Amino acid sequence: MWKDWIRPLVRPLPQWSTIAMAPPQAVVGATLRWEGGIADVTNDHTVASLKPLVVATSIDAGLHPTLEYRDSTSGKLIGALKLSRMASVVSDGASVAVYHVVAGEHRCLGWPRRPWNAWLQNRLMLKHPSAQHALMAPSAVQQLMIAYLCPRPVVLVSVDTEDHRNMFPMDLIGPLGHDGLFSLALRSTNVSATVMLQSRRVALSSIPAAMKATVYKLSEHHRLPLTDWQSLPLAVRPSRTFGIPVVADALRVHELAIEHAQEIGSHTFFLGRIVSEERRVDGHQLHHTPGFHQVFRRRHHAPFAEI
Numbered sequence: 001m002w003k004d005w006i007r008p009l010v011r012p013l014p015q016w017s018t019i020a021m022a023p024p025q026a027v028v029g030a031t032l033r034w035e036g037g038i039a040d041v042t043n044d045h046t047v048a049s050l051k052p053l054v055v056a057t058s059i060d061a062g063l064h065p066t067l068e069y070r071d072s073t074s075g076k077l078i079g080a081l082k083l084s085r086m087a088s089v090v091s092d093g094a095s096v097a098v099y100h101v102v103a104g105e106h107r108c109l110g111w112p113r114r115p116w117n118a119w120l121q122n123r124l125m126l127k128h129p130s131a132q133h134a135l136m137a138p139s140a141v142q143q144l145m146i147a148y149l150c151p152r153p154v155v156l157v158s159v160d161t162e163d164h165r166n167m168f169p170m171d172l173i174g175p176l177g178h179d180g181l182f183s184l185a186l187r188s189t190n191v192s193a194t195v196m197l198q199s200r201r202v203a204l205s206s207i208p209a210a211m212k213a214t215v216y217k218l219s220e221h222h223r224l225p226l227t228d229w230q231s232l233p234l235a236v237r238p239s240r241t242f243g244i245p246v247v248a249d250a251l252r253v254h255e256l257a258i259e260h261a262q263e264i265g266s267h268t269f270f271l272g273r274i275v276s277e278e279r280r281v282d283g284h285q286l287h288h289t290p291g292f293h294q295v296f297r298r299r300h301h302a303p304f305a306e307i
Contacts, residue, residue: 158244167226204253
């Protein structure tokens with residue numbers, strides 16, 4: 001038993017928990033606060049870049065707003081990000097505000113475990129930087145984890161042209177506001193980024209949680225395009241309007257017409273509109289949330305289904 005007691009003192013929590021959840025998530029609410037205003041942005045904010053760490057929303061919240069995350073059941077504040085206004089992105093008359101994340105704090109762990117766990121995680125990141133977050137400072141990764149307190153769904157993005165085909169996972173995605181905009185933030189080094197700029201059309205497959213291993217295997221296609229669709233480790237079928245191959249067993253499929261794209265730091269920020277939506281089957285979708293969020297949920301006897 002003493003090992004269970006001492007483990008948190010010497011070993012950091014996992015940065016991320018891979019969980020199964022029915023979309024859209026409603027376990028955490030996000031609120032944007034600024035001088036003279038407040039807005040619910042649970043379904044109206046997304047990460048637009050990792051370096052620098054940037055958040056986008058359709059809400060113009062002034063120069064220095066705060067983005068708060070609260071547990072929906074208890075109303076408890078579990079995390080907050082301090083933001084600084086950068087610019088606006090305009091697409092077909094709709095404006096999206098872009099904010100640099102300047103500070104953040106979560107309350108999923110108590111003191112002194114919270115700062116101690118962050119120190120352990122930061123030390124591990126400096127000693128063994130992962131391919132995913134090697135471009136980010138440990139402090140920025142800690143802020144990114146706070147942004148994931150609203151669990152982020154994972155989709156497989158399909159790109160298909162005469163000369164290029166690909167399918168790869170993404171979770172930096174989401175709707176922005178009531179104007180029907182939908183965003184994707186893709187690292188600019190992705191082998192399909194230029195093709196997406198040219199073709200202006202993609203398809204998104206919402207992935208069942210049980211397909212986690214297959215989805216993660218397709219991460220290699222951020223660097224390497226597909227040779228042909230038959231080489232995929234899963235069955236595909238054509239999407240409704242564009243005819244782009246999508247996952248045959250997807251929970252839902254969205255086709256997206258891209259209207260605008262621009263580089264924001266390390267990523268290309270795509271804005272588009274949904275052309276079609278196919279709701280094929282109900283089920284639990286693959287999501288990501290920080291490991292300390294799962295600890296908070298366990299402490300309140302409502303853990304996520306981890307896979």
